[in-house]
């Protein structure tokens with residue numbers, strides 16, 4: 001029987017934050033137990049907006065170290081760098097012929113990012129086709145991601161279905177897996193803005209590598225709402241609801257547990273406990289990260305092993321795509 005196939009990707013641009021932990025890292029570590037997992041550092045996605053060439057390699061190694069530090073087991077899961085496996089760029093060209101221009105133009109992330117950039121690259125527009133290739137090349141069943149990737153995953157499913165209906169059953173149509181809580185962690189200073197590597201107030205973004213004092217300060221100054229009751233109500237109380245979700249993400253407790261534990265207590269106590277819980281979560285991760293990160297040769301070795309496995313897995317799908325589309329093969 002074929003094992004369940006899991007695939008996800010993360011960009012090597014900017015510093016990883018607790019939102020990435022919620023939608024990304026923790027879900028990767030959990031899903032690797034369920035089957036055959038592939039986790040890809042998507043460096044080709046990082047060049048779709050203005051990027052710093054000097055930082056790309058460092059960022060790639062940073063994310064590799066963070067993936068292992070947060071629990072990815074290299075003996076169990078495959079971790080690799082997107083640009084090391086050329087099938088991804090090839091498949092992107094093939095799939096761009098079954099991706100609708102209109103649908104790509106309706107992608108929220110494209111609309112948001114293109115509104116901010118002075119130069120809008122063609123790559124920013126076709127970005128979701130590259131993401132679809134990542135996923136589809138591995139005959140993926142499930143894709144653990146945060147809510148912000150939902151629209152891209154739906155597009156991936158549409159692309160797979162269109163390919164299959166034109167050229168015969170070739171691609172597996174994947175399902176997204178989203179966290180029950182913390183699918184969209186918001187900036188602590190601006191609860192209407194998603195926590196992000198590149199946008200929103202820095203003081204409202206909790207980084208995976210922030211020292212404890214910084215985390216405590218960021219939580220202390222987090223924006224809360226009127227009243228003083230720790231209750232989950234994203235419409236009325238976006239600030240405190242975000243902190244409640246963060247608490248569930250780092251402790252594994254349910255929203256109800258958290259609400260009842262803080263019944264009758266105020267925002268102040270709660271915020272300082274959320275800070276303590278985040279510090280406790282990150283305390284073992286940070287030294288593991290630093291140890292791995294100081295040995296780039298070992299990281300490159302692990303990534304080379306991963307790339308080899310990824311090439312072997314993706315190549316047959318790419319060949320089937322070419323064949324289905326009628327190409328004369330060498």
Ligand code: TYM
Pocket residue numbers: 007008009010011012019020021022023024042045130131132134135143144145146147148149152182183184185186194195196
């Ligand atoms: P990226 O690098 O922006 O984020 C990596 C993962 O973190 C999740 N995430 C969040 N989850 C909750 N709250 C937040 N504030 C938050 N911010 C980020 C993201 O949803 C993601 O799961 N396009 C993707 C990378 C990608 C990919 C793929 C993912 C490329 N190819 C194939 C899955 C499968 C991205 O930019 O993620």
